[in-house]
Amino acid sequence: MEKDKKEYFRNRLLEMKKKLINSLKEKYEDAKSLDESSGKDLADEAYYLYTKTLMLGKVETDALKLRLVEQALQRLDADTYGVCIECEDKIDEKRLEYVPFARYCTECKSELEKSGKIKM
Helix, strand or coil: CCHHHHHHHHHHHHHHHHHHHHHHHHHHHHHHHCCHHHCCCHHHHHHHHHHHHHHHHHHHHHHHHHHHHHHHHHHHHCCCCCECCCCCCECCHHHHHHCCCCCCCHHHHHHHHHCCCCCC
């Protein structure tokens, strides 16, 4: 990959990382601040527990994305960014524009999803 393209994707990934870290902090604090014991009855307590569970699920999703972004940055440093980790073919730049942390080319991702080996 050309040097200017690498820098472009590095900047995009670093910006994504920054936003994900901020989002994780906010969501985690929001989930922590929910006071399930403030409910006056079982319905209120159930609502608080449900809301907290949803928030923590969003935290988990963002944490996964953050790991994928960090792995993509490592691949940039190792000069393997933009190469499918399954078949070792180049990942289409249009795909990288849409998903800068993509690990698989479109074909491999589809096959791995069909076989149930990956979900994201």
